[in-house]
Amino acid sequence: MRAAILTTQPGTLDIVDIEIDLPGPGEVLVRTAACGLCHSDIHILDGAIPHQRPAVLGHEASGTVVAVGPGVTRVAPGDHVVACLSVFCGRCPQCARGRTWLCSDKAATMRDADGPPRLSRNGQPVNASSWIGGLAEQMLLHQNAVVAIDPAMPLDVAAVIGCAVTTGVGAAWRSADIRAGETVAVLGCGGIGLNIVQGARLRGAGRVIAIDLQPAKRELARALGATDTIDAASYDAVAEVLALTAGFGVDHAFEAIGLEATIGQAVAMTSPGGTAYVVGVTPMTATVNVPGYALWGQGKTVRGVHMGSNTFTTDMPRYVDLYLQGRLRIDELISRRIPLTEVNDAYDALRRGEVARSVVTF
Template structure:
């Protein structure tokens, strides 16, 4: 099968032909239909996040099940599926209390010493970041890394549910659990930020303020449901506090930078909640005033939208099919596998919401 392989951090991905093993127990072989190109993939490719090499990146994927191994009970051959990087074990304390996304056991990789799922032409093991590997024509994964969806859902749009949609929607509905009629501010209108805006609309927010430096992204945010937009050229905190006469009930930071996290927190009204969705560099800390905390403002993180993905993703598909989840506006363009490095370059410019590789 063809795949885009990361052979060295900081170097372009290389299109190569890899071998893929047959499904073992609890494993599913998927014919990949589409994979979104995410900032997390870029961070691993450029070395910002450590990743073992050689590796196949790509974790925002949809496809069709080609084969299953022994004991697979959740999907069958022919099923349309979406994958998720937050695979889960199902039996640890986090899982049995309903916190699948922060499962520390996972167990979605093959045991140490087993035959690799993927190998290079020279027979060397190829790593699957997060147990997936969507930048390839086929993907061999644990059954707890994918979920079946209805077959009438377009797979190119279904792919982005696996990360951007789950992360943004889940941050609003699962992590922050915003209340209808509340005011919401979203800093950063990339793919995840746009889904936060859309989710806030679905959840019944009365006012949704989108904040970004790029006018084109603010225009997309309006299409996704933002009632107000703020171009981040001045004192955005003062502007939002003035607009809302005291601050917002909920703020979301979808970039991962120290200054923007602090801005998101400072634009809260007393009793408000700031949810950090963006991934800041390792070692980053935030300056939060003690008196702000005394007034019951809260700062919290959200990993993959605190998802319960086997349940959440089919529901998100239904929301799209009902016309409420605006995935068509989220996908900026569809590209070939050979254009993956171009997609990374475009991510750095911040002009596009999401590029999707289609096979």
């Protein structure tokens, strides 16, 4: 099958033929329909996040189940599914506490090292990035990495639920548990930030302030539910947020970019007693400096958010229902649909901030 693989860091993706095995115990073979391109992939391409190689990138994917291995109970051949990198073992201390998105034994969902690899090329194992490897014509996954969805949902749109929607809406709903009337700021209006915006809207936030450098993204944020927008290229975002909130700041500030500077801004624009959420993926070497007084003197909280604190096996079908009801808007997030051969150009466009989401369709 054709796949986009990374062989060097920093590097670009090579479109090559690789081999995929048949599903073993607990495994699911999926014919890939679509895979969204996420900004965190760029950190891998640029070498900011070390990664095992060679690897098939892509973790925001959807498709149709082709075959299942022994012991699979979650899905069946013919099911439409969305994959999620929050694959879970179901047995570790984190899973036992209900924090499946923080599963500490994902290795239990992988094959033994002395067995045949799921993916290979010329007899050598190929890694599936984030336990998914969505930039390939097929995916071989553990059953705890997929969830069946309503077949009425278009699969090219469903792919975006796999990361952008689950992380963004989940950050607003599960991590922050926004209440009606509360104030929200979102720094960065890419795929995840835009979903935080509409997650806040769906929760009834009183004010949703979207902050971005790009006019088109600010316009899209307003269309998805932002009550105010700030041009971060021309204005001091912190000062503008404070002005919009009578000097008080916001109850919830979400950083959805992954930069040290904007994380600091999120803390600064948070009201006393409020919370700043670090949702954006930073390079592995990045550090966050928080003024001590903001913590002990103002009672602010800084919270990390991983994949929207999701329970994807129940969250994703709900997001599908909301989309089919016209309440969750995803079509607007997809800037372009492309073939696999254009993946490197699409990542470059994402680097330049030109798109919210590009989706590779198969």
